[in-house]
Structure formats: C-alpha cells, structure tokens
Amino acid sequence: VQERTLSAILVSALKLALNEIFTTISRSSLNMVNCLIPGCGNRTGRLRADRGKVKFYRVPRVITFQGEFTHELTATRRTLWLSAIGRDDLTETKLENNRVCSQHFVSGQPSQNWDRSNVDWVPTLNLSRTTH
Numbered sequence: 564v565q566e567r568t569l570s571a572i573l574v575s576a577l578k579l580a581l582n583e584i585f586t587t588i589s590r591s592s593l594n595m596v597n598c599l600i601p602g603c604g605n606r607t608g609r610l611r612a613d614r615g616k617v618k619f620y621r622v623p624r625v626i627t628f629q630g631e632f633t634h635e636l637t638a639t640r641r642t643l644w645l646s647a648i649g650r651d652d653l654t655e656t657k658l659e660n661n662r663v664c665s666q667h668f669v670s671g672q673p674s675q676n677w678d679r680s681n682v683d684w685v686p687t688l689n690l691s692r693t694t695h
Contacts, residue, residue, distance in 0.1 A: 598664040599648050599657070602691040605664040619662035620673050622648070637676055643685045 596619050598605040605617050622644050626637045645653065648663065665671040667686035674681035 597661045598666070599650065599653070599661050600663060600667055600686065600690060601648075601650060603664060603666065603689065605666060618665040618672065620665070620668075621662055622658050623673075623676065626676070633676070636679065640676065640679075640684060647686045647690055649690065 596607045598619065599622070605619075607619065623637060623640050625641055626633050644663070647667075663673075663686050667688045667690065668683045669688060670683050672683065673686070674683040678684060
C-alpha cells in the first residue's frame, strides 16, 4: 500500500513539474521577438554562439508632446528606420511585437533621438532589400 501511495505521489509530482515546464515554454514562445530586418534570423530565445549576446531595440516612436522640433526629429527618424528595414508588410502589430537587433548597429545599439549625426541614429549594417 505504501509503495502505491509513494508511486502516486511521484507521478503527481512529475505531472506538476512537466506542466510547469510546458507552461514556461509556451509563455516564452508567445513572447518571442524576431529581428525585423529581412534575412536576419535573430530572435530572442535563440543562442547565437557565433554572434555573442544579441540585444533588441524597438523602432522609434514619434514623440508628439515635446514640441514641434522633437516631433519632426522623431518622425524623420522613424521614417528612416522603416526605410532601412525595407519591408512592405509592416503593420503596427509587427512593429509593436518585433525589434531590430544589435547586429545592425555599428556600436551594437541605436543612438539617442537627439544625436542625429551618429552613425547609429538609423540601422546601417547587414541590411537586405527584400519584401515579405
């Protein structure tokens, strides 16, 4: 009787552990972020030993509440980013859920909004011109 009870407890514990593992896997795949640059293939949750740690950055938003200069500057930057990404299938949902990875910036990250003369104001490396 004790063996059956112990077996039942172990089976129950194993089921709970497996359920937790699959729940974690499901959540992480739902939150997976892909690089928006065509042909890049970088995404979160994927180890890239050949490229080191890859970080992901949102496409800049247009800032409308800090004056006309900031509005125009950030609108220009967003337009240039979208042009650099070079995809004709971008939607607001895709832009919200995906990012541009660090492999497309000289320094590995985008510059600040105000630093327009910085080479990393817009992604410039490893860009391809393909439509999806």
